[in-house]
Amino acid sequence: MTQQVLNAIFIGSIYALFAVGYTLVFGVLDVLNLAHSAVFMLGAVVTYSLVALHGMPFLPAAIIAILVCGLLGLLIEFVALRPLRRRNAPPISALISTIGLALIFVAIVEQATSGSLFSWLWQDGANSVRFPTGTVPNPTYHVAGLTIEGTKLGILIISVVLMLVLGYVIRFTQVGRALRAVAENRRAATLLGINVDRIFASTLFVSSALGGLAGLLFGLALSDISPYIGRDQVELKGLAVIVLGGMGSIPGAVLGGYLLGLIEVFAFVRFGSNIEAGVAFAALFLVLVLRPQGLFGARLRERL
Amino acid sequence: MDFFIQLFTDPVGFYNQHELLIAQIGINAILAISIFVTFYSGQLTLANAGFMAIGAYTTVIMSLYLPTPLPLNILVGALLAGAIGFLVGLPVLRLRGVFLAIATIGFVEALRLGVILNVPITGEGQGLKNPSADPLGGIVPILISVPIMTYLVWRLTHTRLGQAWAAIREDELAASSNGINVPVYKMVAFIISAVVAGYAGALETHINFFVDPTEYSVTRTIQILTFAVVGGTTNVIGPIVGAVFLTALPEIVRQFAAYRDVVNGVILILVIIFRPQGIVGRGGLAIIAPRWWTHWRTRERAAAAH
Numbered sequence: 078m079t080q081q082v083l084n085a086i087f088i089g090s091i092y093a094l095f096a097v098g099y100t101l102v103f104g105v106l107d108v109l110n111l112a113h114s115a116v117f118m119l120g121a122v123v124t125y126s127l128v129a130l131h132g133m134p135f136l137p138a139a140i141i142a143i144l145v146c147g148l149l150g151l152l153i154e155f156v157a158l159r160p161l162r163r164r165n166a167p168p169i170s171a172l173i174s175t176i177g178l179a180l181i182f183v184a185i186v187e188q189a190t191s192g193s194l195f196s197w198l199w200q201d202g203a204n205s206v207r208f209p210t211g212t213v214p215n216p217t218y219h220v221a222g223l224t225i226e227g228t229k230l231g232i233l234i235i236s237v238v239l240m241l242v243l244g245y246v247i248r249f250t251q252v253g254r255a256l257r258a259v260a261e262n263r264r265a266a267t268l269l270g271i272n273v274d275r276i277f278a279s280t281l282f283v284s285s286a287l288g289g290l291a292g293l294l295f296g297l298a299l300s301d302i303s304p305y306i307g308r309d310q311v312e313l314k315g316l317a318v319i320v321l322g323g324m325g326s327i328p329g330a331v332l333g334g335y336l337l338g339l340i341e342v343f344a345f346v347r348f349g350s351n352i353e354a355g356v357a358f359a360a361l362f363l364v365l366v367l368r369p370q371g372l373f374g375a376r377l378r379e380r381l
Numbered sequence: 382m383d384f385f386i387q388l389f390t391d392p393v394g395f396y397n398q399h400e401l402l403i404a405q406i407g408i409n410a411i412l413a414i415s416i417f418v419t420f421y422s423g424q425l426t427l428a429n430a431g432f433m434a435i436g437a438y439t440t441v442i443m444s445l446y447l448p449t450p451l452p453l454n455i456l457v458g459a460l461l462a463g464a465i466g467f468l469v470g471l472p473v474l475r476l477r478g479v480f481l482a483i484a485t486i487g488f489v490e491a492l493r494l495g496v497i498l499n500v501p502i503t504g505e506g507q508g509l510k511n512p513s514a515d516p517l518g519g520i521v522p523i524l525i526s527v528p529i530m531t532y533l534v535w536r537l538t539h540t541r542l543g544q545a546w547a548a549i550r551e552d553e554l555a556a557s558s559n560g561i562n563v564p565v566y567k568m569v570a571f572i573i574s575a576v577v578a579g580y581a582g583a584l585e586t587h588i589n590f591f592v593d594p595t596e597y598s599v600t601r602t603i604q605i606l607t608f609a610v611v612g613g614t615t616n617v618i619g620p621i622v623g624a625v626f627l628t629a630l631p632e633i634v635r636q637f638a639a640y641r642d643v644v645n646g647v648i649l650i651l652v653i654i655f656r657p658q659g660i661v662g663r664g665g666l667a668i669i670a671p672r673w674w675t676h677w678r679t680r681e682r683a684a685a686a687h
Binding site for chain 2: 156169173174177183313355356357
């Protein structure tokens with residue numbers, strides 16, 4: 078059971094890392110960025126293609142992939158969000174335009190086979206691949222009867238450190254204050270001389286970079302990289318996480334991520350693997366119906 | 382291009398050759414009607430795929446185990462979807478906007494992953510074989526249903542009910558202060574949408590020999606949503622045009638068939654940015670001009686004036 082809890086914490090930190098980016102955009106822009114899961118997938122895919130197809134060492138490949146994902150965030154902002162904001166479209170329109178981008182991203186990877194237009198990015202079509210063995214050293218530790226894999230431990234540390242850094246930036250720096258001001262009231266922030274468009278762009282950049290990082294860590298630890306990992310593994314679970322934690326709340330998303338990891342592992346132990354998949358959505362549904370502000374959120378604005 | 386030439390020169394041959402496509406267009410048109418009803422009342426619900434699943438599984442399970450005639454099975458499937466729609470709607474319809482969308486997504490996935498994949502009678506992950514399927518005969522009720530349902534919903538939007546929906550969509554607070562019972566009207570829209578989706582699901586099983594649980598995921602709902610968005614939701618014709626257009630598109634441009642999702646995504650973004658009211662919507666053929674375009678035009682005019 079302790080081993081299971083350990084697994085829960087590990088998968089929870091990937092959920093949390095993914096959901097932090099999701100919820101950051103929702104909190105600041107009031108938009109549900111459904112292309113986030115496609116960026117997650119591309120984080121894994123770009124790293125894989127740099128390592129396996131272009132023979133790069135893992136670390137620089139990962140850094141490039143994270144930057145690429147950040148740039149994709151800017152693409153989302155400029156193509157799918159900014160034109161709609163210019164004419165004050167309802168938030169639902171942005172939801173739909175990001176769905177459009179997600180469709181495009183996934184379809185490009187899914188159709189890429191060797192010899193096709195995007196073969197430099199991906200050659201395995203809809204198949205699932207894994208990093209070549211030995212890409213990252215993976216020592217295994219045995220502590221008090223528990224098995225701890227080095228990569229999983231590393232992932233846990235990386236995600237916790239990053240989330241702490243993000244929390245610090247948002248809480249205590251000038252950029253973070255500007256960000257919170259924009260989230261609170263866009264118009265007042267503009268009047269105070271904050272460049273709102275720039276805040277939005279940097280939010281998307283950071284959020285997508287985190288999403289891409291979560292994706293490549295997922296691909297590394299679960300040895301599963303395919304065009305569908307975003308859509309099937311985290312898109313809707315990420316929604317469940319940010320709803321559990323309260324939409325737009327970053328600490329909520331972190332706690333929600335770990336909580337979902339625990340719920341899933343518990344359901345798996347108690348009821349078996351078939352139920353496990355449905356549990357996240359049952360939890361999502363129940364929380365929305367019974368406590369729409371999320372388990373940890375007290376703030377509930379009129380958008381509900 | 383051959384596609385269109387054949388459509389006009391040889392309609393019978395066209396029909397025989399593309400029967401499955403036509404059936405699929407019909408099913409998608411019914412689904413588009415289903416999402417139109419909730420859209421028209423101002424709610425973004427994404428539960429349609431779940432109700433399809435209920436209709437489909439009910440129909441097939443009944444025809445496997447009971448001696449009842451097929452029309453009755455389809456009817457029961459649709460009505461059961463409506464009943465479940467009522468139960469789901471009770472808690473869910475208090476939510477609005479994005480939260481309503483997320484809650485209904487939760488319902489679809491909880492139903493598929495939590496219930497359908499775990500109840501032995503649905504065949505779990507393997508799906509169900511449907512021995513009574515009849516792909517060629519099944520197309521007839523579909524083709525009959527589409528115009529009838531279109532007409533009914535068209536009429537419905539011009540009754541008091543439809544006007545109440547429009548009022549709720551435009552301003553819920555104002556509607557409620559004018560004595561419109563908002564929760565009831567929203568619930569009626571949700572149930573009608575559920576029944577129509579269940580009916581489409583039930584009809585669809587009749588043209589396929591197999592009920593596959595992966596069909597009824599959120600991906601399907603998103604597809605239905607794109608019909609409504611691309612077609613426009615000012616009136617019931619919009620979503621149907623969207624459904625016909627997007628279903629037939631991969632056939633029309635065969636060379637892009639592999640990249641159909643890329644094409645769909647591009648169309649979706651272009652429509653939502655430049656023509657938010659959809660293909661069929663108010664404003665004739667007007668599109669929203671992007672900023673650089675107006676900039677460019679004024680600069681050119683200023684240059685001409687000099």
